[in-house]
Structures are given as C-alpha cells and as structure tokens.
Amino acid sequence: xxxxxxxxxxxxxxxxxxxxxxxxxxxxxxxxxxxxxxxxxxxxxxxxxxxxxxxxxxxxxxxxxxxxxxxxxxxxxxxxxxxxxxxxxxxxxxxxxxxxxxxxxxxxxxxxxxxxxxxxxxxxxxxxxxxxxxxxxxxxxxxxxxxxxxxxxxxxxxxxxxxxxxxxxxxxxxxxxxxxxxxxxxxxxxxxxxxxxxxxxxxxxxxxxxxxxxxxxxxxxxxxxxxxxxxxxxxxx
Amino acid sequence: xxxxxxxxxxxxxxxxxxxxxxxxxxxxxxxxxxxxxxxxxxxxxxxxxxxxxxxxxxxxxxxxxxxxxxxxxxxxxxxxxxxxxxxxxxxxxxxxxxxxxxxxxxxxxxxxxxxxxxxxxxxxxxxxxxxxxxxxxxxxxxxxxxxxxxxxxxxxxxxxxxxxxxxxxxxxxxxxxxxxxxxxxxxxxxxxxxxxxxxxxxxxxxxxxxxxxxxxxxxxxxxxxxxxxxxxxxxxx
Numbered sequence: 001x002x003x004x005x006x007x008x009x010x011x012x013x014x015x016x017x018x019x020x021x022x023x024x025x026x027x028x029x030x031x032x033x034x035x036x037x038x039x040x041x042x043x044x045x046x047x048x049x050x051x052x053x054x055x056x057x058x059x060x061x062x063x064x065x066x067x068x069x070x071x072x073x074x075x076x077x078x079x080x081x082x083x084x085x086x087x088x089x090x091x092x093x094x095x096x097x098x099x100x101x102x103x104x105x106x107x108x109x110x111x112x113x114x115x116x117x118x119x120x121x122x123x124x125x126x127x128x129x130x131x132x133x134x135x136x137x138x139x140x141x142x143x144x145x146x147x148x149x150x151x152x153x154x155x156x157x158x159x160x161x162x163x164x165x166x167x168x169x170x171x172x173x174x175x176x177x178x179x180x181x182x183x184x185x186x187x188x189x190x191x192x193x194x195x196x197x198x199x200x201x202x203x204x205x206x207x208x209x210x211x212x213x214x215x216x217x218x219x220x221x222x223x224x225x226x227x228x229x230x231x232x233x234x235x236x237x
Numbered sequence: 238x239x240x241x242x243x244x245x246x247x248x249x250x251x252x253x254x255x256x257x258x259x260x261x262x263x264x265x266x267x268x269x270x271x272x273x274x275x276x277x278x279x280x281x282x283x284x285x286x287x288x289x290x291x292x293x294x295x296x297x298x299x300x301x302x303x304x305x306x307x308x309x310x311x312x313x314x315x316x317x318x319x320x321x322x323x324x325x326x327x328x329x330x331x332x333x334x335x336x337x338x339x340x341x342x343x344x345x346x347x348x349x350x351x352x353x354x355x356x357x358x359x360x361x362x363x364x365x366x367x368x369x370x371x372x373x374x375x376x377x378x379x380x381x382x383x384x385x386x387x388x389x390x391x392x393x394x395x396x397x398x399x400x401x402x403x404x405x406x407x408x409x410x411x412x413x414x415x416x417x418x419x420x421x422x423x424x425x426x427x428x429x430x431x432x433x434x435x436x437x438x439x440x441x442x443x444x445x446x447x448x449x450x451x452x453x454x455x456x457x458x459x460x461x462x463x464x465x466x467x468x469x470x471x472x473x474x
Contacts, residue, residue, distance in 0.1 A: 018379065018382075021377070021379060021382075022378075022379070022382055024372060024375045025371045025372055025375060025376055025377060025378050025382075026371060026372060027371075027372045049377065049379075050375050050377055051375065079401065087403050087404065087406070088400055088401060088403060089400075090393075090400055091393075092393050131400050131401060132389070133392070133393065133397070133398035133399065133400060134262045134263060134264075134392075134398055135261060135262055135263060135264045135398065136398065138261045138262060138287050138288065139262055140258070140262060140286065140287055141259075141262050141385070142255065142258060142259070142286075142381075142385075144379075144382070145255075145258075145259055145262075145381070145382060145385040148378070148379075148382040148385055148386060149385060149386060149389045152369065152386045152389075152390075153389075155370070155371075156327075156328075156329050156370065160370070161370035161371055161372065161373065162370065163325055163326075163327055163368050163370060164316065164325060164368060166324050166325060167324065169324070
C-alpha cells in the first residue's frame with residue numbers, strides 16, 4: 001500500500017496543490033490535510049496541474065491524531081533533532097523500512113507547517129523521524145519539494161517505475177570491430193599518418209577510444225564507409 | 238566540482254527562483270539560463286526565498302552551446318526516449334558516473350522548457366540522457382521539482398551532507414535488561430497474571446517486544462520503577 005502524505009497546518013494553498021502534483025508523479029494518491037489555513041483554494045488547483053484528482057480526493061482533518069487514526073506507522077519529516085525524540089534517520093536509509101511497513105498497513109509521511117515545521121506535540125504522534133540531508137547553511141526545502149523528494153525516494157527505492165522504452169541499437173560484434181580496426185590501420189598507413197616503423201601506439205589509441213564508445217553495427221558501417229572515401233584520392237595519386 | 242544546472246528556455250520566472258532554492262538546499266550554486274522568457278524577475282526572487290545569492294550569480298546565455306562551452310559532460314533530463322539518441326539512464330543509476338565525471342571538470346544537468354522539454358537540437362548537445370522514473374499515467378514533474386530531485390540524488394549518492402546531530406541515548410546493557418525481565422516475571426507472577434504452571438510463553442513475548450524496541454538505560458530504570466509501584470499494593474494484601 002502506498003504511504004499517505006499528511007500536511008499538517010499548511011499555510012499556503014499553492015503548496016498543497018504542488019504537493020498533490022509531486023505525489024501523483026510518483027504514484028501517490030492519499031493526501032491528508034490537517035487544519036489547512038485555506039482549502040479548497042483556486043491556487044491549490046492551479047498548482048496541482050494534472051493532479052486535480054489527488055487534490056479532489058484529499059481529506060481534511062481537525063487534528064493530526066484524527067488524520068493518523070487508521071495509520072500503522074507515522075514518520076515526521078524534520079530538519080531539526082530533538083532531545084526527547086527517537087533517532088532521526090536519513091530518507092534514503094529509512095526508505096526500505098518504510099516500504100516494508102507499508103506492506104502491512106498504511107504508513108504516513110507527515111510534513112509540518114512551512115515556517116515552523118512540526119511542533120513537539122505533532123512529533124510526539126510519530127513513531128519515527130526522517131531527515132532529508134541538506135546544506136547545513138541553507139536546508140530549507142520548499143514543502144512541495146520535500147514531498148517530491150520523499151515520494152521520489154520511496155518510488156525509486158521500491159523500483160516502482162521503469163524507464164521509458166529505450167531506443168534499440170544493435171551492437172557491433174567483435175569481428176566486425178576488428179575488421180574496422182584493420183581498415184583504420186590500412187587507411188592511416190596509406191595516408192602516411194601511421195608510420196609502420198614508428199607506429200607510436202596509434203592503433204592502441206584507436207582501439208581504446210572505440211572500446212570506450214561501445215560501437216553499434218551501423219556505426220561500424222558508416223566509419224568504414226568514411227575510411228573508404230578517404231582512401232579513394234590516395235589511390236588515384 | 239558541483240555540476241551546474243542549465244535551464245533552457247524556461248517560461249516561468251517563478252520556476253527559475255524555485256530551482257535556485259532547490260539547488261542551494263543541496264549545495265549547488267552554478268545556475269545557467271538559456272534564453273529565459275523573463276529574467277531578472279520579481280517572481281524569481283520571491284520563489285528563491287533564501288537562495289537569492291544563487292539567483293544573483295546566475296548567468297544568462299543566448300544559446301545552449303554557449304552555456305555549455307566550458308562543460309566537459311552534459312546530460313539532458315528527458316521524459317521521452319528518442320530514436321536517434323543515446324540510451325537513457327535512470328537518475329539513480331546515472332548518479333555515480335556523473336559524480337565521477339564531475340571530479341574531472343564541469344558537468345551540466347540540462348533541463349528543457351516547462352511545456353516542450355528539450356528539443357532534438359538541445360538533446361543533440363548532450364552526451365547522455367537521464368530520466369527520473371515516474372508514474373507512466375502522469376510523469377509531469379514541475380521544473381523546479383525535477384531540479385530538486387536531481388540535486389538531492391547527486392548530493393545523497395555523494396554522501397555530501399550529514400544528518401543533524403542525533404540525540405544521545407545510552408543503551409541498556411544486557412544484564413540490566415535481564416534483571417528487568419526477571420522483575421517483570423516476579424511482578425506478573427505475584428499479580429496472578431502469569432501462572433507459573435501455565436506460563437503461555439508470556440515471558441517470551443515480553444522479551445521479544447523489548448528486544449524489538451531496543452531499550453535505553455533510562456527506560457529500564459523507569460520500567461522497573463513502574464513494576465515496583467505495581468508490586469506494592471499486592472504485598473500489602
């Protein structure tokens with residue numbers, strides 16, 4: 001089950017909409033709002049872009065306790081560490097555990113107010129704390145940006161989404177590549193660029209460069225066509 | 238060297254500011270703008286929040302070619318795959334390679350226009366393509382959100398930032414925990430809750446629960462204090 005995203009006391013409706021969009025891009029749909037300052041709001045809809053469905057389905061609660069009633073494990077996202085708290089884990093380290101817990105019930109990722117973060121009372125409702133490691137000189141992620149990073153990390157750690165279809169390229173075989181290397185050697189020798197008596201490891205450099213590039217069959221063909229064209233004038237001389 | 242972030246033909250100045258903020262939270266400072274529709278702009282400053290320095294230092298270019306002149310490796314962020322292109326790698330898979338290349342020179346992360354993405358001409362200027370795996374039904378990350386995720390992934394893969402200082406908790410030793418378990422057994426037996434003739438694996442459950450919790454020394458002390466208080470009335474009977 002996908003974790004739910006809980007925004008506690010968000011001040012700016014635009015952030016609610018942007019958070020909905022961030023969630024949907026990573027396949028999250030369960031958005032819960034605790035005492036939002038303004039919601040519903042046109043600004044939220046505008047920022048949600050194509051994620052209006054997530055916004056429409058968002059549930060509003062008076063208290064964090066109510067928002068977490070059916071949740072089995074809640075983690076608070078916090079930039080600070082607190083004396084009385086559980087230890088804080090980095091988002092990346094916490095991800096596998098959160099995904100495992102999400103197999104058994106609803107996990108909540110809880111984000112506090114844009115300015116004040118999570119209060120001590122709100123943190124006390126959480127079973128774990130997660131930090132997004134950031135620049136100590138300026139660690140202030142925008143609320144929706146933090147939601148985006150959290151959803152990205154969980155989706156990526158869970159291997160949820162495949163890459164888009166890859167272009168198909170047929171790799172060259174090693175005998176095709178070897179024949180091309182010999183073609184290079186002949187053409188460079190005929191042109192005078194390669195002196196067989198002082199080869200200066202030129203062929204080694206050619207082999208190294210093309211090995212690194214990882215040649216495709218069509219590339220071998222065009223390179224040999226190019227070499228053949230270079231050879232022609234030399235033969236006419 | 239930290240990679241630079243290149244925004245090609247961004248339409249919305251707010252996104253430029255939000256991208257600057259996203260960069261700074263992850264320690265990135267080199268922002269390059271190719272033909273922005275509106276820049277400088279008050280909306281960019283507003284969205285940059287505490288990252289006005291990154292915005293102020295941003296350089297504006299007429300062409301992507303000019304923006305990449307001193308760059309040794311440029312990767313284009315693209316949601317689509319193209320026929321003629323290099324293979325696309327996921328951001329997470331690409332991160333170690335990008336960090337290695339950034340040791341040798343300036344690496345560029347290139348992001349296209351909010352609506353159209355990177356054009357074929359722009360993609361042809363890149364040496365690699367990176368995809369942020371996302372919901373196939375709605376993969377439309379906001380521009381600044383994509384920059385945030387990219388910078389987060391590179392900073393996290395590089396282990397750039399430590400967690401905030403952790404609260405210090407002294408773990409209980411195993412003999413302290415064993416003494417507590419025996420205290421539980423005595424108190425539960427005295428109360429009648431544990432029947433020594435039908436123990437029902439109660440002590441096994443107690444041990445399992447506390448093993449999972451990972452007890453601190455102060456917690457063992459308060460639990461034993463609680464047990465002692467529970468024992469008192471029973472002794473008076």
